[in-house]
Amino acid sequence: VRPRFYSPDVTAAGIFPLPDDESHHLQHVLRLATGAELSVFNGRGQEWGGRVTVSPKRGPVMVELIDEIVPPPEPPVLVTLGIGVLKGDQMDTVVREATMLGVAGIVPFTSDHVTVSPRAWASGAALTRWTRIAVASAKQCGRAVVPAIAAPEPLPVLIDRVAAEVRLICVEPRLTAATSVSGALGPCAGRAAVLIGPEGGWSDEEVALAQRGDYRCVHLGPRTLRAETAPTVLLSALWAVWGWS
Amino acid sequence: VRPRFYSPDVTAAGIFPLPDDESHHLQHVLRLATGAELSVFNGRGQEWGGRVTVSPKRGPVMVELIDEIVPPPEPPVLVTLGIGVLKGDQMDTVVREATMLGVAGIVPFTSDHVTVSPRAWASGAALTRWTRIAVASAKQCGRAVVPAIAAPEPLPVLIDRVAAEVRLICVEPRLTAATSVSGALGPCAGRAAVLIGPEGGWSDEEVALAQRGDYRCVHLGPRTLRAETAPTVLLSALWAVWGWS
Numbered sequence: 001v002r003p004r005f006y007s008p009d010v011t012a013a014g015i016f017p018l019p020d021d022e023s024h025h026l027q028h029v030l031r032l033a034t035g036a037e038l039s040v041f042n043g044r045g046q047e048w049g050g051r052v053t054v055s056p057k058r059g060p061v062m063v064e065l066i067d068e069i070v071p072p073p074e075p076p077v078l079v080t081l082g083i084g085v086l087k088g089d090q091m092d093t094v095v096r097e098a099t100m101l102g103v104a105g106i107v108p109f110t111s112d113h114v115t116v117s118p119r120a121w122a123s124g125a126a127l128t129r130w131t132r133i134a135v136a137s138a139k140q141c142g143r144a145v146v147p148a149i150a151a152p153e154p155l156p157v158l159i160d161r162v163a164a165e166v167r168l169i170c171v172e173p174r175l176t177a178a179t180s181v182s183g184a185l186g187p188c189a190g191r192a193a194v195l196i197g198p199e200g201g202w203s204d205e206e207v208a209l210a211q212r213g214d215y216r217c218v219h220l221g222p223r224t225l226r227a228e229t230a231p232t233v234l235l236s237a238l239w240a241v242w243g244w245s
Numbered sequence: 246v247r248p249r250f251y252s253p254d255v256t257a258a259g260i261f262p263l264p265d266d267e268s269h270h271l272q273h274v275l276r277l278a279t280g281a282e283l284s285v286f287n288g289r290g291q292e293w294g295g296r297v298t299v300s301p302k303r304g305p306v307m308v309e310l311i312d313e314i315v316p317p318p319e320p321p322v323l324v325t326l327g328i329g330v331l332k333g334d335q336m337d338t339v340v341r342e343a344t345m346l347g348v349a350g351i352v353p354f355t356s357d358h359v360t361v362s363p364r365a366w367a368s369g370a371a372l373t374r375w376t377r378i379a380v381a382s383a384k385q386c387g388r389a390v391v392p393a394i395a396a397p398e399p400l401p402v403l404i405d406r407v408a409a410e411v412r413l414i415c416v417e418p419r420l421t422a423a424t425s426v427s428g429a430l431g432p433c434a435g436r437a438a439v440l441i442g443p444e445g446g447w448s449d450e451e452v453a454l455a456q457r458g459d460y461r462c463v464h465l466g467p468r469t470l471r472a473e474t475a476p477t478v479l480l481s482a483l484w485a486v487w488g489w490s
Contacts, residue, residue, distance in 0.1 A: 072467035072468055073467055075466075097474055100468055100469075100470060100471070100474065101466075101468075101478070102466070102468065140469065140471075141468040141469045141470065142467075142468055142469050143468050180488070180489050181485070182484075182485040182486070182488075182489075219489075220481075220489070221320075221346075221347070221484060221489035221490060222317035222318055222387075222489065222490050223317055223345055223346075223347065223386040223387055223388050224345075224385065224386045224387050225345060225386065226345070226385070229342055229345065229477065232474065232477050232478065232481070233346070233477065233481040234481075236465075236477070236478040236479075236481035236482050236485070237481050237482065237484070237485035239427075239466060239482070240426070240427040240481070240482035240485035240486055241427070241485055243425070243427075244425050244427075244464075244465070244466035244467065245466060245467050
């Protein structure tokens with residue numbers, strides 16, 4: 001398998017510099033020499049095979065991209081995952097697995113029971129980190145699309161802003177309005193938005209707000225899932241019903 | 246929510262000693278006093294509510310179990326998960342999540358591309374550790390069943406030994422015999438066995454062996470999943486098709 005690199009600026013075959021961090025990774029971690037074969041994807045679904053042409057002591061590695069590669073097909077529905085902000089390593093898990101499971105976008109949100117302090121993402125470093133994890137996960141799973149990750153926003157803003165044909169909010173199964181996620185799904189060929197609460201769950205007002213925004217209450221079975229596992233379970237169930245590609 | 250304790254010997258209401266590790270957890274971690282409410286499950290699907298009656302300086306905590314509790318329903322199919330032995334923390338993740346996702350049993354197996362040395366589980370400490378993780382996960386997710394975990398055995402032994410109405414082996418999607426897992430499933434009301442390979446995947450001989458044992462080749466979509474995530478994705482897809490309870 002050729003090593004894969006990420007360069008968001010590439011849109012066609014040709015000769016290009018790799019971004020700084022990718023140049024560094026190529027030279028100092030993978031230690032590829034001039035002439036080594038590789039592939040480069042742009043995070044928007046395109047990928048090319050090629051080779052290293054110049055690998056200088058200073059400045060970016062140059063690569064020649066020759067043949068366009070057909071990447072693995074994307075899922076049949078563009079799913080935006082809304083996730084209540086979790087603490088560091090849990091959020092890393094969510095970003096890594098949701099990327100691997102084909103989400104189109106991730107929107108972290110703040111809500112009544114989010115316990116992570118806004119200072120944790122105020123500087124923008126958290127968003128940079130999540131994006132880096134999404135790129136790394138895309139590399140590893142063979143995906144040529146990197147999901148867009150938004151800066152954390154309040155739940156009502158997300159509900160107002162994200163347009164989708166199918167809207168689901170994951171709730172505890174004891175909530176009487178909830179049906180199992182697989183039972184709730186009809187065919188969908190467009191966009192879906194799915195909400196998963198923070199570790200502390202939802203307040204009643206939040207569930208009511210989502211319902212007014214046409215979100216349907218669904219559950220993921222009778223056992224209590226860890227917050228960082230719920231997105232993987234939900235996405236797997238969606239593809240089991242809608243098809244994986 | 247009442248704290249939950251595990252005691253495999255309880256089969257009816259009455260007054261019982263808690264096992265040593267559970268006594269220790271009650272006294273020194275949760276610091277419950279005499280009279281405190283709790284519940285005790287036996288790992289085979291039964292649970293009772295009660296209270297602490299004696300909490301001595303030495304010897305086991307005594308509990309009085311009064312009313313039987315109806316635990317969350319188990320999934321409609323008894324699924325045995327065969328998993329190629331992974332390294333420590335990945336195996337912990339698989340056991341924790343598979344328990345949370347309702348498997349009936351877990352059978353770690355050795356195969357051509359398993360890279361973990363048999364010395365890692367020779368002493369039996371690994372099996373003890375996995376069982377402890379399964380108990381902890383059952384406590385956390387509200388399940389009253391603790392899946393049975395077997396000591397690692399060679400793949401051919403597993404294939405020969407585990408009886409099941411539905412048999413699936415997860416393979417790379419490029420394998421021509423593979424269909425998507427959700428496409429492959431008809432109704433099932435009995436037992437299923439599912440095989441997930443180690444990080445290095447399957448040898449051709451192993452896939453052929455499984456097929457001769459009536460295992461059907463299925464895939465989990467076109468992206469490469471991490472070995473420790475694949476069981477969660479597979480189980481979620483099974484419940485999306487067969488129902489969660």
